[in-house]
Amino acid sequence: MSYVSIGKLEDFTEGKGSEVLVGARRIAVFRSGNTIRAIKNICPHEGDLLHRCAPKDGAAVCLGHGWRFSLETGACLKGSPESRVAVYPARVNSGEVEIDLG
Numbered sequence: 001m002s003y004v005s006i007g008k009l010e011d012f013t014e015g016k017g018s019e020v021l022v023g024a025r026r027i028a029v030f031r032s033g034n035t036i037r038a039i040k041n042i043c044p045h046e047g048d049l050l051h052r053c054a055p056k057d058g059a060a061v062c063l064g065h066g067w068r069f070s071l072e073t074g075a076c077l078k079g080s081p082e083s084r085v086a087v088y089p090a091r092v093n094s095g096e097v098e099i100d101l102g
């Protein structure tokens with residue numbers, strides 16, 4: 001486990017995605033209350049940025065063509081079933097949002 005801080009909890013807006021860059025990685029971050037979900041920000045279909053969507057029912061819905069990805073597992077719920085996005089474990093530690101890049 002290799003958690004890195006990506007900002008304070010209040011830096012992330014409820015119901016709206018944010019993009020965080022960590023090295024060469026583009027990560028989409030979504031907040032629901034005190035829960036943070038972090039997934040790879042690049043849609044595997046045609047590369048749209050997933051942080052631009054408002055998450056719905058625990059999933060990111062790509063604005064490109066409507067593919068849906070579980071924020072918990074990264075599984076593709078609508079689109080190509082064999083596609084998925086990477087999920088980064090996230091936690092809030094003393095008000096800091098930390099994600100595990102593995």
Ligand code: FES
Pocket residue numbers: 043044045046047048062063064065066067
């Ligand atoms: S680019 Fe994401 S669904 Fe097409």
